[in-house]
Amino acid sequence: xxxxxxxxxxxxxxxxxxxxxxxxxxxxxxxxxxxxxxxxxxxxxxxxxxxxxxxxxxxxxxxxxxxxxxxxxxxxxxxxxxxxxxxxxxxxxxxxxxxxxxxxxxxxxxxxxxxxxxxxxxxxxxxxxxxxxxxxxxxxxxxxxxxxxxxxxxxxxxxxxxxxxxxxxxxxxxxxxxxxxxxxxxxxxxxxxxxxxxxxxxxxxxxxxxxxxxxxxxxxxxxxxxxxxxxxxxxxxxxxxxxxxxxxxxxxxxxxxxxxxxxxxxxxxxxxxxxxxxxxxxxxxxxxxxxxxxxxxxxxxxxxxxxxxxxxxxxxxxxxxxxxxxxxxxxxxxxxxxxxxxxxxxxxxxxxxxxxxxxxxxxxxxxxxxxxxxxxxxxxxxxxxxxxxxxxxxxxxxxxxxxxxxxxxxxxxxxxxxxxxxxxxxxxxxxxxxxxxxxxxxxxxxxxxxxxxxxxxxxxxxxxxxxxxxxxxxxxxxxxxxxxxxxxxxxxxxxxxxxxxxxxxxxxxxxxxxxxxxxxxxxxxxxxxxxxxxxxxxxxxxxxxxxxxxxxxxxxxxxxxxxxxxxxxxxxxxxxxxxxxxxxxxxxxxxxxxxxxxxxxxxxxxxxxxxxxxxxxxxxxxxxxxxxxxxxxxxxxxxxxxxxxxxxxxxxxxxxxxxxxxxxxxxxxxxxxxxxxxxxxxxxxxxxxxxxxxxxxxxxxxxxxxxxxxxxxxxxxxxxxxxxxxxxxxxxxxxxxxxxxxxxxxxxxxxxxxxxxxxxxxxxxxxxxxxxxxxxxxxxxxxxxxxxxxxxxxxxxxxxxxxxxxxxxxxxxxxxxxxxxxxxxxxxxxxxxxxxxxxxxxxxxxxxxxxxxxxxxxxxxxxxxxxxxxxxxxxxxxxxxxxxxxxxxxxxxxxxxxxxxxxxxxxxxxxxxxxxxxxx
DNA sequence: ATTTTGACGTA
DNA sequence: CGTACGTCAAAATA
Numbered sequence: 001x002x003x004x005x006x007x008x009x010x011x012x013x014x015x016x017x018x019x020x021x022x023x024x025x026x027x028x029x030x031x032x033x034x035x036x037x038x039x040x041x042x043x044x045x046x047x048x049x050x051x052x053x054x055x056x057x058x059x060x061x062x063x064x065x066x067x068x069x070x071x072x073x074x075x076x077x078x079x080x081x082x083x084x085x086x087x088x089x090x091x092x093x094x095x096x097x098x099x100x101x102x103x104x105x106x107x108x109x110x111x112x113x114x115x116x117x118x119x120x121x122x123x124x125x126x127x128x129x130x131x132x133x134x135x136x137x138x139x140x141x142x143x144x145x146x147x148x149x150x151x152x153x154x155x156x157x158x159x160x161x162x163x164x165x166x167x168x169x170x171x172x173x174x175x176x177x178x179x180x181x182x183x184x185x186x187x188x189x190x191x192x193x194x195x196x197x198x199x200x201x202x203x204x205x206x207x208x209x210x211x212x213x214x215x216x217x218x219x220x221x222x223x224x225x226x227x228x229x230x231x232x233x234x235x236x237x238x239x240x241x242x243x244x245x246x247x248x249x250x251x252x253x254x255x256x257x258x259x260x261x262x263x264x265x266x267x268x269x270x271x272x273x274x275x276x277x278x279x280x281x282x283x284x285x286x287x288x289x290x291x292x293x294x295x296x297x298x299x300x301x302x303x304x305x306x307x308x309x310x311x312x313x314x315x316x317x318x319x320x321x322x323x324x325x326x327x328x329x330x331x332x333x334x335x336x337x338x339x340x341x342x343x344x345x346x347x348x349x350x351x352x353x354x355x356x357x358x359x360x361x362x363x364x365x366x367x368x369x370x371x372x373x374x375x376x377x378x379x380x381x382x383x384x385x386x387x388x389x390x391x392x393x394x395x396x397x398x399x400x401x402x403x404x405x406x407x408x409x410x411x412x413x414x415x416x417x418x419x420x421x422x423x424x425x426x427x428x429x430x431x432x433x434x435x436x437x438x439x440x441x442x443x444x445x446x447x448x449x450x451x452x453x454x455x456x457x458x459x460x461x462x463x464x465x466x467x468x469x470x471x472x473x474x475x476x477x478x479x480x481x482x483x484x485x486x487x488x489x490x491x492x493x494x495x496x497x498x499x500x501x502x503x504x505x506x507x508x509x510x511x512x513x514x515x516x517x518x519x520x521x522x523x524x525x526x527x528x529x530x531x532x533x534x535x536x537x538x539x540x541x542x543x544x545x546x547x548x549x550x551x552x553x554x555x556x557x558x559x560x561x562x563x564x565x566x567x568x569x570x571x572x573x574x575x576x577x578x579x580x581x582x583x584x585x586x587x588x589x590x591x592x593x594x595x596x597x598x599x600x601x602x603x604x605x606x607x608x609x610x611x612x613x614x615x616x617x618x619x620x621x622x623x624x625x626x627x628x629x630x631x632x633x634x635x636x637x638x639x640x641x642x643x644x645x646x647x648x649x650x651x652x653x654x655x656x657x658x659x660x661x662x663x664x665x666x667x668x669x670x671x672x673x674x675x676x677x678x679x680x681x682x683x684x685x686x687x688x689x690x691x692x693x694x695x696x697x698x699x700x701x702x703x704x705x706x707x708x709x710x711x712x713x714x715x716x717x718x719x720x721x722x723x724x725x726x727x728x729x730x731x732x733x734x735x736x737x738x739x740x741x742x743x744x745x746x747x748x749x750x751x752x753x754x755x756x757x758x759x760x761x762x763x764x765x766x767x768x769x770x771x772x773x774x775x776x777x778x779x780x781x782x783x784x785x786x787x788x789x790x791x792x793x794x795x796x797x798x799x800x801x802x803x804x805x806x807x808x809x810x811x812x813x814x815x816x817x818x819x820x821x822x823x824x825x826x827x828x829x830x831x832x833x834x835x836x837x838x839x840x841x842x843x844x845x846x847x848x849x850x851x852x853x854x855x856x857x858x859x860x861x862x863x864x865x866x867x868x869x870x871x872x873x874x875x876x877x878x879x880x881x882x883x884x885x886x887x888x889x890x891x892x893x894x895x896x897x898x899x900x901x902x903x904x905x906x907x908x909x910x911x912x913x914x915x916x917x918x919x920x
Numbered sequence: 921a922t923t924t925t926g927a928c929g930t931a
Numbered sequence: 932c933g934t935a936c937g938t939c940a941a942a943a944t945a
Contacts, residue, residue, distance in 0.1 A: 570940095570941085572927095572939090572940060572941070573940085573941055573942085574925090574926060574927075574941075574942090575941075575942070576941095593925085593926070594925075594926090595925075595926085595942080595943090598926080598927090599926085599927085600926075600927060600928080601927080601928075623927085623928085627927090627928065627929075627939090630938080630939065630940095631929075631938090634938075634939085650936095650937095653936080653937095654935060654936060655935080656934080656935060656936095658931085658935060658936075659936095660935085660936050660937070661930095661936085661937080662936095662937065662938090663937090664937090664938085665929085665930085665936080665937045665938070666930095667929095667930055667931075667936075667937085668928085668929040668930035668931085668936080668937070668938085669929080669930075670929060670930080671929090671930075672929085672930085676929080700931095701931085753933090754933060755933095756933090756934075757933040757934040757935095758933060758934070759932090759933050759934095760932055760933080761932095762932050763932055763933055764933095766932080767933085828932085832933065832934065833934070833935095835933095835934080836933085836934040836935075837934085837935095839934090840931090840934065840935060843931090844935095871930075871931070872930080872931040872935090872936095873931065874931085
């Protein structure tokens with residue numbers, strides 16, 4: 001029976017016109033051919049990705065299609081092959097089964113979920129214009145071997161992607177096998193050296209080795225008692241399998257006996273595992289050249305498969321969208337004019353109503369700053385550089401008025417820092433309509449930095465002129481020779497900022513974040529400027545006393561610890577502690593870390609409970625004391641000359657949308673322990689104010705969860721006004737609310753909060769110190785009563801997997817590509833992030849809206865009270881004399897009204913002379 | 921000299 | 932095998 005081309009052959013793809021974007025290699029020797037064993041890789045993909053997580057809404061499983069396509073996109077992106085081809089196995093007999101009926105006989109039938117996916121993969125390949133063929137009676141590997149030979153003879157480089165080790169025999173200097181180690185994303189490059197290293201024989205003799213050792217997956221038995229080591233030894237000693245067979249009688253020992261008994265099998269193995277290199281197929285290298293994808297078909301197929309994330313990745317990879325390669329990036333065109341006295345007003349007048357870019361060279365920290373130069377750029381690449389050291393009074397007045405004009409329409413990168421810098425020169429920044437830093441953050445909230453130079457390359461395909469991409473507050477800008485080099489630097493940055501406005505606005509719109517930027521992030525930024533500038537008053541004498549006290553406690557604990565073991569060690573060194581605890585004192589080993597065994601507080605407390613060794617007691621006391629001392633020391637160091645501590649709120653670091661606080665971090669001041677709580681007494685009301693007011697949301701994340709899930713029981717819990725955990729506990733345990741014991745309440749509380757973090761039954765049992773069974777039962781009971789919560793939690797992850805992102809009540813997105821990773825660790829991590837991001841992020845949205853409401857009400861009513869701090873669900877204000885009542889009401893009202901949820905937002909307020917007194 | 925790790929504070 | 936952060940000192944690495 002002559003081999004015939006199978007129906008899956010996609011001749012249309014072969015006939016497609018050459019892609020103008022992909023230039024065919026001038027000679028075959030420049031060609032790079034990617035060959036894929038379709039079934040082998042599809043099968044790997046099927047087992048790498050959990051089938052229950054990958055299905056279209058009508059139930060068609062797609063995990064193999066997804067994994068295969070994902071692998072293909074990655075390979076094409078990373079390897080940049082000029083030619084691609086996929087070979088398929090066909091059902092029915094092959095020359096191997098004819099020769100040996102048991103060939104591959106141990107293979108169980110493919111799962112039903114798998115079978116249907118192969119035609120879908122073929123549809124994807126058709127849309128991608130990738131030729132793919134199955135030939136009856138011939139295995140895919142034989143087709144690949146034949147094409148490998150043909151391509152290699154023409155001087156091409158070949159990559160063979162297959163999970164079948166028989167392909168190792170194809171490896172040469174020009175042929176590399178990509179063999180999946182785990183899943184389909186972790187491919188090992190099998191080069192001649194790699195094969196030799198792993199098996200001890202060159203690639204050409206791999207089939208010799210396999211014939212001796214056997215191949216379980218093909219149902220080819222090897223010689224009993226002969227493993228890869230012995231086989232390699234023989235093959236090398238007798239110059240190949242023929243030599244081994246010929247000298248079989250000369251091989252001594254048990255293994256030799258075994259070999260002689262199985263010679264026939266070995267010889268047949270070798271016949272079967274040798275790949276055919278002369279399959280009769282008309283396919284030539286030239287037929288496999290990459291051609292343009294059929295965009296329309298890709299959209300259709302990917303729509304049907306509901307692959308959103310993959311589609312984006314695919315289109316991102318295509319040459320057309322691939323701009324940003326080094327040779328494409330030119331310098332940004334900038335025309336700089338140094339300010340001539342009197343020229344500012346006409347320059348601005350000529351650009352009345354236009355969006356202008358601003359960049360300021362200066363510094364900022366601790367709620368203040370300085371500026372020495374700035375530049376304003378228009379949309380034509382013209383930039384006006386202004387040296388603030390030499391600017392005349394008239395121009396300064398014009399500049400000040402323009403900056404302070406709310407209608408000025410200014411785009412700037414990092415408006416918060418810029419505001420502080422300008423404030424150092426008495427200038428106010430008001431008319432910011434876009435902050436490119438914030439915009440980049442909203443579009444890519446997981447990124448670590450949003451450097452202006454990087455944005456320029458990414459969005460404009462332009463490079464900032466050399467020496468300019470450093471932040472404008474660098475000392476380089478000082479212009480030591482007295483010229484306005486600070487202004488020159490600012491000039492280029494201002495142009496970049498101005499030009500970034502358009503693509504970033506478009507990107508914000510695409511991602512549904514326009515309103516979030518305009519209504520939340522920019523207004524809250526203005527509030528943060530005021531908060532950072534205000535700072536919070538510190539009671540320095542009190543902190544100093546506290547420092548001494550903690551110091552003494554550190555000494556005491558250290559002395560106690562040294563006495564307990566009869567020598568001194570560095571108590572802050574986990575390494576030395578491990579020596580003491582596990583080697584010297586012989587205590588039971590704790591949980592493992594990368595470098596040994598943990599000495600964290602939990603583990604130490606556990607060890608103390610078991611051994612009651614006084615060293616542990618002192619060590620724990622030392623840990624606490626040294627930490628408190630450290631905290632107080634840090635706070636004292638950060639007190640500004642005005643006697644206040646000015647933290648910096650970071651608006652673009654937390655991927656969920658929260659703020660963070662640095663230098664110092666005022667969002668992690670102790671509160672749980674009584675000793676730690678004393679630190680809050682050092683944060684006090686400032687001169688001229690009446691007291692500090694704290695207002696916090698109670699259980700805001702649980703309320704958000706109730707709202708998002710729409711779970712009737714949970715909503716009712718909040719509406720009833722009953723203690724939440726007591727209410728939930730009564731439902732879960734089936735008792736009256738008043739019969740919920742404190743132990744029951746504690747369990748419920750831990751579980752309720754844990755759910756929002758993706759807590760597992762295992763984690764819950766660990767945390768509560770209960771059995772895994774009890775924890776599992778507790779969770780089952782919980783979900784039994786609050787099924788809406790479970791439906792929400794699973795739904796949110798599934799939706800995120802489909803869409804590629806999660807979103808909050810104000811449409812703040814977090815992108816989680818790892819939801820489709822075939823690495824379980826990464827995937828499950830992303831799943832927990834997907835559970836938490838909408839909850840934590842929505843809470844962050846609500847608090848930001850509240851901050852905007854509070855600060856605008858304070859301003860509208862002409863009150864002197866002011867916001868000082870935000871600690872995620874808590875606001876701290878400084879209240880001016882006589883304003884306490886009005887501010888309390890205003891804060892309550894604004895916070896409660898910050899979001900319209902299906903449950904009330906409960907706010908509790910406290911007042912006092914210190915943060916401690918104001919707490920509750 | 922700089923980066924990574926372990927530990928630990930907050931929501 | 933529970934999310935999001937920042938800070939410090941020690942350890943690891945250059």
